[in-house]
Every structure is written in C-alpha cells, then in structure tokens.
Amino acid sequence: MVLDLLANGLIYSSIIVLGSIGLSLVYSIAGFANFAHGDTMTVGAYSALVTFGAVGGLGGAILGLPFGFFVALAVGIAMAAVVAVVTEKVVYEGLDVGSIGLLITSIGIAFVYRAVIQMGFSSDFTRYDIQALRPIEALLPYGIRVTEHDVAIFVSAVVLVTGLHVLLQYTDLGRKMRAMADNPDLARVSGIRTDRVKLWTWVIGAGLAGAGGVFLGLYGRLAPRMGFDLLLVIFAAVILGGIGSVYGAMLGGVLIGMINQLTPLLSGVGALLPIVPDGWGIGLEYANALAFLIMVVVLLFRPNGIAGDGEGT
Amino acid sequence: MTEPQPDSESESAGDPTSAATAGAATQTASPASPRSGADRSKEDVVLEAHDLVKAFGALVATDHASFQVERGTITGLIGPNGAGKSTLFNLVSGFYEPDSGHVEVNGTDVTDLEPYEIADHGLIRTFQTPRKLEGMTVREAMLVGPQRQPGESFVKLFTAPDEVREHEARNLADVERILGEFEIDHLATQPATKISGGQMKLVELARAMLAEPDILLLDEPAAGVNPTLRKKLAEQIRRLHDQGTTFLLIEHDMEFVMSLADPVIVLDRGSVLMEGTPDEVQTDDRVIDAYLGG
C-alpha cells in the first residue's frame, strides 16, 4: 500500500511541480505573488480540451495517449503562455502599484480567466475524450496501481523540468533569468534587457502551468475551479521549497505532492499517539489542510524555506 | 568601565577583546599614528556597543565592532561602501539581532530588545530612505512622534476621552511649535506625499525629536537632499545639539559630517578602524587607504 501511495505521490507531484516552478519564476522575476497562476493552469487544460475535441486521435498512441492528445498538450501550453503574455502587456506592465497592488490585481485576473472559461463550458465536471485505462499489469503484484497515462504524466513532467534545467543552466536566457532572480537592480545596470527576460519568464512559467493543467485534467477531471483549487497547494510547495529558488520550488512540489498522497497513512495515527483515542486519524479530506498547515509552520519558523534566498521577513 | 587614561585614544588595559580586534589586523603599521579602534574610555556614555558580530551566511557584515557615544556630542560614523554602517545601526537599534556582543543604552543592556523597547530607553533612529506616508498631512505624521500617548490605548479612547483630547491638543501644539523652529510650519497641513525629499528629512528629524530621545541616530540624513536644504538640516542638527541632544550620524557626504561631528568613528569592513577629530580622521593614512583600497 505504501508503494502505491508513493507512486501516486510521484504522479501528483509531477503536476504540482509544473505549477510551482512557474509560480516561483514569476515571483522571483516579475516580483509578485501571482494569484492567477492556478487559473492559468485551467486555461491550459481547457485549451487542450477544445483542441483534442477538434483534432481527434490522429491515429497512433504513446502510453495510451493518442498523438492528438500531445498536439492538444502543445496547444494548451501555448495558449496559457499567450494569455499570460497578453495579461502582462495589457494589465500588469502599466500598473504602478507595487507588489501588493499587483497581487490584488492578479486576483481580479484570476476571476476573469475563470469566469470566461465557465461561461464557455459550464461549471460541471468534464473529461478528455480518452478511454480510461486499467492499471499496468506488471506493477500490480507490488501493490502499485498506476496506469500508462500516469506514467505519461510523470515522464512528460520530467522532460519539461529537465528542459527547464538545461535552459536555466546552459543558455543565455537562462543565465539572464537567474541573474534577474538573484539581484534585479544589478541585472538591470549590467545591461540585461529586463523587460525581455520578464516576458520570456511569463512564457515559460505560464507554459509549464498550462502543461500542469492539462495533466491535472488527465489525472482527475476538468472543472473551471480546478486551477484555483490547486493554487494554495502550489503556494505551499513554493513556500516550503523557498521563494526565490526554482529548484526549491521543484523540491517543494515533490514534497507537498508526496505528503498529500501519503495522507491516508495518517488515518491510523491515533493508535500511535499516547493520549489521542485510537480511532482518531487524519482523513483524506484533510490532505490539503495538511499542506496549508505545513506552509504556515514553514512561514513561522523558516520563512526562507528549504532553499530560499533570505528574504524572509 | 575603566579608569581614564591620560592618552584619550588608548583602550582599557583590562579589556581582552579590544587589542585583538578593531582593526589591529587591518592596520598598516605606522609607528607615529594613534592606537586603532574606538575610544572606549569616555565618561557619561549614552550608547555603547561591545564587540558586535553579525554575519549573513558567509558575509561577515559586522566584525567585532565596539564603540561608545558620549552624551552631548555629535558623533560621526563614516566608512567606505560596504563597511557595515547601516548594519551597525540596525544592530544597535534592535532591527537586527547580533550573533554575539552586546549593546547598552544609558547603561542598560538592550541587546535582545525589540526596536520599540530600545526607543523606550531613549534611542531613536531614522532611516536612510523613508517610505511615503500616504493619507496624512505633515502634522498628522508628526503626531506619531510623541511617546506614551494615552490615545494610543484602544481602551482609553472610550474610558478617558477627555484625557485623550487634552494630550492630543498638547501634542499638536508641540508639533506646530517644532515645525516653527524648523521653519517649515507652512508645510503643516500639506499632504505628506507632496513635500520634497529634503523637506521630508526635516520632518523626520522633527518627528524624531518629539519622541524626546536621549540619543538620536541619523542614517544618512543628507542623502539626496539639495544643498540649500542640506545646510538647513545641518543648522537644525547643530541647534538641537546645542539644546542638549546627542547624535550619532552616518553620512557619506564628508563635508556634512566633518562640519558637524566631533568625534568621528571610522568603520571599515565591519570593525572600527579608528576614532578621532575630523582633522585627525581626514589625514590618517589608514582611513585614506580604506577608502581608496575598497
């Protein structure tokens, strides 16, 4: 059972990591907490839904996912990036209200994204038109129930994250992004075109979020609220890993994802603790609450998180 | 702390820390120059820092810094960029917690206290870059200065409104008086966001005075201020000093500091390099090296 939970933890973590990296990038480089990030994921998911509906399977499949799905994934990523860039250009760029003002504005933007999607698609749940798969036979003896779709999610996330790592470490853009994240003023005076870098950050951050949204829809279901519901968990991941550190955000995403999925293990915790009655336990319903409490604890005792950059209080 | 030595620049013989620290390692040997480090033999010390250390990760911002500020002086604190002047201010006023060492105000150890508690003991400080005070006129902003106002207690607003009104009226009169002394009373009902940076510095100084400090720490008061206002600022500091306020002043503008302060403490790389009169400091080889070497 533990192995199963761990495996599912990895899958769920993949989705969270795709969200938390983007959020952390925008936080470091655009300089504010983007509350519209969750709904950006939703944009990606629904764009993929529409595309897949239009394009269909396109014959052939990888890991149980039709080629058409990967096309839809690409469109989802692209749409999320486009929407984010447009928002930056039309809304955020012109604002002169400081990081708190931008935070508040991003909440308005989040509502706009969600409202538009809800008006187009109704607030009911929906799914991609892909046949659900049965768990992989080879892993069943170990008690692990994952489908090929889950594996695809994990693999795709690994590919995207690796791609990001390569970008950050080995390309010019990545170097500039890291410079801006570390010390924006120094970056500006040393000739880096900060507005260009910021724009690319939005593209990458939102694109990753879009991918996360598509996979979230595949892993679970689609609903206009899906992104916003996940946003807090993603914030918890970013804070745990350390604001200002992309690699911290990755680590935080993995940890939060794992903790979230491993919560059922705590349902019997009452038996272990001395005073608490045996039947008491932390049920699955509290999985998210657990993430939020961890986040608050981190903010209290180690606001820099695990890998953060010293901007605690 | 020690018996006064005939040579005012020497340190106490019994203090083990001073010899090994405070610039001994960094000085270029010059047999005729005074001993390095701060003067630790003053009488009537209002502020004292003992062997303060503060590190941020690998960077040691404050490296065993010790100094005293004598009551009734305008003491200057200068040093090249990165010497750790602002860090020292933050340590002494409670905004940073030192890794080791301690701070005394009027003889009381205030090392672990919060800034507001240290203010209570008589140490008030200003900031290099004051933030904009929105939604207030200048006199409203100044009314925050006086300490221990009964109206600051939520309960008293309902149980003792007359007392609140009395104090508020009295404080407002003080505000208007001090604005007059600073010759900026015409700004009293202006929105605080509408006055110039230099005027804001004057307001800050005036507001700090309303807190009736024993010692006032000014963090680069002349930074970004035009020459006319800078002169006015210097005049005001001098005037307040004549009336009895002690000052500790960080400044980059050498002219400003040297015209006002005596003694002047020189900080370099987190510790006190030397202390002396403006002339002594300006002609000291080590100080010149520190500024040029960087």
Added chain:
Amino acid sequence: MSLVSDPKGYWADLTRPEQGVLAFVLGFALLLLLGLLTGGIGPSYFLFLVGLAGMYSLLSFGLNVQWGYSGLINFSVAAFFGIGAYGTALASASSSPLAGGIPPVVGLFVALVLAGVLALLIGIPTLRLRADYLAIASIGLAEVVRIIILNEGWLTNGSAGVRGIPGFFEGWPVLETFPETMPGVIITALPGPTIVLGTNFWQALLNVALVLTLVGICYLVLRRVHRSPWGRVLRTIRSDEDAARALGKNTYSYKMQAFVLGSLIMALAGVFYAHLNLYVGPGDLNPITTFYVWVAVILGGSGSNRGALFGGFVIVAIQQGTRFLNEFGWIPVDVAPLRLLLIGVIIVLLMRFRPQGVLPPQRELIWRGVVDDAPSQPERGVRGSKAGESDD
C-alpha cells in the same frame, strides 16, 4: 455646517468625491423609492436588500480596519463570517449537535469569543510576516477552518449544516411576536398593484432595524478609533512600519488589535446572517465572499469607514443587478460566471485607474475637538495619488 440648518454651505464644504457619492446615493435612493411606489419592487424584497447591504457593510468595516487602516492583507474574511454564523447557530439552533436553545443574544457573545480566539490563532503566526506571506497564509488558514467545519460532523453537522436557528429576537417581550401582532397594512392609494404589508414585511423591517443598529454602533465606534492616536499608529504601520517601530510603537501588538477588532466585526455580520437566514452551512464559508468584501473595501475607499459603507451597498447592487440582467434574458449566460467576471474586471480597473477607491479618507484624522473639520485640500482630499504599499 449642519445639513439641516445650512444645506448649501454643507454641500460646499464637501470634497468632490464626497459630493459625487452623495449625489449617487441620493439618485439611487430616489430610483428605489420610485420602484417601491410603482410596485416594481416589493417592499419585503427591498428591505431584504437593505439588510444584505447592511451585512456587507459590516464585513467591509471589519476588513477596512485590517486592510484600510493597517495594511493587513487578510484573505480569511469568509472564515470569520462563518465562525460568527456558526458560533451563534451552534449555541441557539434546535439542530445543533453541541448545544441549542440558548438565547441568540448569548449566541452573539459566543460567536464573538470564538472569532476572537480564531483571530488570535490566525494572527499570531501570520502578523509577523510580510504582507504577501500574510495573504497566502490567511487564505490557507481560512481553508483549514472551512475544511474542519465541513468534515467534523460531530462538531458542526458537517455538510448538512445547522437548521432551526431562531430569529434574533426570540424570547424578547415585544419584538419576538412583533411581525405577527402588527396589523397587515394595505396600501391602495398608489399607482401600480396594491401593496400589502403583512407579517413578512414586519419581519423584514425588524431584521433591517437590527442590522442598521449594528452598522450604526460599529460606525460610531470606528469613527472614534480612526481619528485617534491609536488609529494613527495603524496608518503609520501601513505606510512605514519600521518608522513606527523606531519611534517606540509595538507594531505587532497594534496589528493584532486591529486584526482582532476587524474579525469581531466580521463575525457580527455572520451572527446577523445566521438569524436572518435561519440556516448555516459550510457553503457559507465560500472564499468568494472574501473577495466580494475586498472589492467593497477597495472600491469604497481603503481606509475610509464611509467608503466601506458605500462599498457594501455597491456590492449588493452588483449582485442583484447581475441577477436582474439574467432574469431579463439580455445576456445568455449564467449569473454566477457573469458576476465573477464583473468582480474581476472591477478589481483590475480599480487598481489601474483609482486604487485608492471612490471615497478614501477626505480629511485629517485628528481627535475631535482639537482642530476644526475643514478639509485641508478641498479638491483632492488628503489622500495621495495612490494606495497600496510601495515595493519593499
């Protein structure tokens, strides 16, 4: 200048935004009156709207103390509203798993105590954090509260909610039966259909009287504390907390006081809601409420009590207005997303064009009787050009 003795002088003394708001409110009131007289709006429904506006005004007052005065970004408004509602419900309702049958006035007290405790629990960890962390932490903790209420059935009846909440005046000598004992009044003298003022109407009137009393009390209390040295310290904390600390103010304590005060007022709104709706459920802690109140406060004018009041009314107007549009089939979409869109757009437009809101504080806030009340800047008011914190 008193409004009654010298209306012209009174008008001239107001600042532009004040004049604008007053004109708007009067115009709107006239419109509503017209609707009432012609039978377009039922009297009970009208009173219901007023009651709702009063409730949102209370919530706005509370958030205004936290964000408007002190700059605290509190995204847990819904949680305090919910605690207030649940507190009194669990005390007084017949279906309460914990108690039940306790007079609503005691329920009010219970709700306030619970809100105070929750405020301490949320405030202690979060008020030392910088502003954006406070935002994130408060929304997280609000969710934790909602999840607990949803799942701990033994405590709160879980998703079933708490029914059978008595009206607020239950057990009071005259007022309890006021709606029934008042005679029905029939008005035929006006154009439009006959207006019948029956039990529903008198019940609604009673509720409105209650909320307006609460609003009135809070407004008077807040007006006093806003103009005080206490209020001034909070406003300094909002702009430049370090300066306040350096001047000897224990800013953590002040922030906590503001946070608790604001939370108590929000809980008051919840108490009113519980005794109005006679049922509370976990859905009442929907985070969207938090953002409605945020819009009310920002729109009305961060930091201004009258602005908060105005904002509360505007929110209800938006909510009802969107429902209206839907009923008339003008816009072929559902009400809920339309409302969401409108709220989102309003937030963005506000932050872009008028972040300080419609009616920010217009005058100096110095204790009453110490200076005369003329505005120092008749055209602009004291408020600077933008609200919101500067970058740290």
